[in-house]
Amino acid sequence: MQKNWINQSINLETLTEKIVKFLEKEKFDLTVFKEEKGYSIIANNSLKHKIDEDITIQIYGDPNNLTIKIEEGDRKERFAFSPLLATMFGGGYFLLKKLKSNEEYIKFTKYFWQNINRILAEIRNDNIIYRKGEG
Secondary structure (H helix, E strand, O other): EEEEOOOOOOOOOOOHHHHHHHHHHHOOOOEEEEOOOOEEEEEEOOOOOOOOEEEEEEEEEEEOOEEEEEEEEOOOOOOOOOOOHHOOOOOOHHHHHHHHHHHHHHHHHHHHHHHHHHHHHHHHHHHHHHHHHOO
């Protein structure tokens, strides 16, 4: 899922730092990459959120045309056959674990977007205070 913001005047580096702090509080192991058009964060192994796959967060664009994208990676192999066959051959445990992980990921993404909105509002408020102090 991705969301776009236009005419926000948001510094991508500041935004990325605040997202990293948020993810650290959520007990994720993180890897951050600076890329040509923004940043990528790979989050995994959270002690708080039981999500089996890596989560990739991309922050790119420019301060006035910002995009944030979050998606679940594919760290562990998924079933290459139907759930019915999986349960017939003893794979029910793994199927249930995968379904619980997917449910946790959906909950986390809702929580993530709520926090992104909070972070963006915080940065915008800092920008307004800074601009008022300039003049």
